[in-house]
Amino acid sequence: MASRALAAWRQLIMLLALLFLDAAVARQCFWPGQAPDDAGCLSWRVMVEANNARGWRTVPAQCVGYVKGYMTRGQYLRDLAGVMEQASDYADQVDAGADGLDAWVFDIDDTCLSNLPYYETKQFGAYDPSAFKAWASKEACPGIPPVLGLFTALLDKGFKVFLLSGRDEETLGPCTTGNLEAEGFSGYERLIMRTPEYRGQSSSVFKSAMRKQLVDEGYRIRGNVGDQWSDLQGDCVGDRVFKIPNPMYFVP
Ligand SMILES: [Mg+2]
Numbered sequence: 001m002a003s004r005a006l007a008a009w010r011q012l013i014m015l016l017a018l019l020f021l022d023a024a025v026a027r028q029c030f031w032p033g034q035a036p037d038d039a040g041c042l043s044w045r046v047m048v049e050a051n052n053a054r055g056w057r058t059v060p061a062q063c064v065g066y067v068k069g070y071m072t073r074g075q076y077l078r079d080l081a082g083v084m085e086q087a088s089d090y091a092d093q094v095d096a097g098a099d100g101l102d103a104w105v106f107d108i109d110d111t112c113l114s115n116l117p118y119y120e121t122k123q124f125g126a127y128d129p130s131a132f133k134a135w136a137s138k139e140a141c142p143g144i145p146p147v148l149g150l151f152t153a154l155l156d157k158g159f160k161v162f163l164l165s166g167r168d169e170e171t172l173g174p175c176t177t178g179n180l181e182a183e184g185f186s187g188y189e190r191l192i193m194r195t196p197e198y199r200g201q202s203s204s205v206f207k208s209a210m211r212k213q214l215v216d217e218g219y220r221i222r223g224n225v226g227d228q229w230s231d232l233q234g235d236c237v238g239d240r241v242f243k244i245p246n247p248m249y250f251v252p
Contacts, residue, residue, distance in 0.1 A: 041066035045247045051229045056250050059124055067124045067247050071116060077146075079245045084146040087223060087242045088153060094222050094239075096158035103189070103219040104154050105211060105238060107226035108165040108176065110246050112151070112185050113141035119248050127249050136167065139175045143183030147225070147244070151185060160189040160219065164210055164231075166203045166251065169193035202252045208234030 041063035047053040059067050070076055096102040106112055118135040122128065135141075154161055163185070167176055173193055180186070198206040211221060212235050221238035224231065228251045232241035 037062055038066055045070065048247050048250070049243065049245055054229075054250065055252065057127070059248065064124050068120075070247060071124065072120075076245055080144070081146045083242050083244055084150050087150050087225060087240075090240055091150070091154060091157065091159075091223065096222075097220075100158075100160060101219050102158070103160045103162055103214060103221050104223045104225070105162050105164050105214075105221055106147070106151065106188075106224075107228070107231045108163055108167065108180070109136075109141075110144075110227040110248075111225055111231070111244055112144060112147055112163065113179060113183060114144050115141060117142070124248050133168075133171065136172050136179075137175050139179040139182065141179050141183070143185065148184050150225070151188075154223075155187050159222065161187075162214060162219075163188050163191045164207055165191070165193050166206060167193050168199070169195050202230065203228065204230040204234045204252065207231060208236065211236035211238075 041060070044053065044060060044063055045067075048056070091104075094102070109115055115132075115135070117140070118132065122131070151161060163180070165176065167173075176193065177191060180188075180191070192210050194206055198209070207230065211224075214221065215236045221236060222240070224238035224241045225244065226232050226241075227244040227246035229243070230251050232243060
């Protein structure tokens with residue numbers, strides 16, 4: 001009698017579990033509180049971070065709210081801190097040689113300095129070169145603390161740190177230097193920005209050429225940190241690359 005009642009209970013529990021799963025699948029999600037659109041937008045973000053989605057111009061309209069949530073409610077900072085932890089663990093395994101030629105390369109925008117306040121006013125991803133120039137000229141980009149932590153630790157370990165940015169040197173040189181200094185990024189070896197001869201060239205081409213120059217000077221690029229795949233692919237990318245999340249825009 002007791003075993004029949006137990007079997008009936010098991011059947012009831014199985015039935016309820018199946019009904020829950022069925023409802024979850026129908027809503028394309030498995031966890032309470034996750035909206036159906038979020039699942040599609042999460043897939044899109046993973047494609048972006050894995051460099052499977054390329055050449056996109058704006059965040060898909062249905063994912064603007066999702067990207068805002070990702071960037072402002074903690075997950076972005078958690079993911080970013082995880083990347084910096086991996087980079088820091090790796091840096092601990094590499095010794096900076098006494099010849100002063102072991103180097104790291106850092107991108108600037110949304111790597112050292114955050115443009116999140118700007119993109120909050122731009123629906124998280126609508127790229128507008130002249131508006132961006134006006135924003136950058138204000139020297140108001142907040143530093144990104146976990147990146148500053150890695151940057152400082154690398155300097156303490158004796159690495160040479162190069163900042164490599166696609167920002168235009170003529171128009172944004174002084175404000176970029178000032179902004180970096182104000183946010184604690186000082187002590188780096190060289191700030192390399194886009195000169196007139198590289199205007200109109202892709203970031204990937206420009207950054208490859210600049211890294212090659214460093215290697216030609218004798219530097220060994222041990223690590224390379226950026227929020228775009230174009231920071232991390234091409235020539236002389238370094239022994240290891242670390243991709244900081246950025247679902248807001250794509251730079252070729
Ligand atoms: Mg960047």
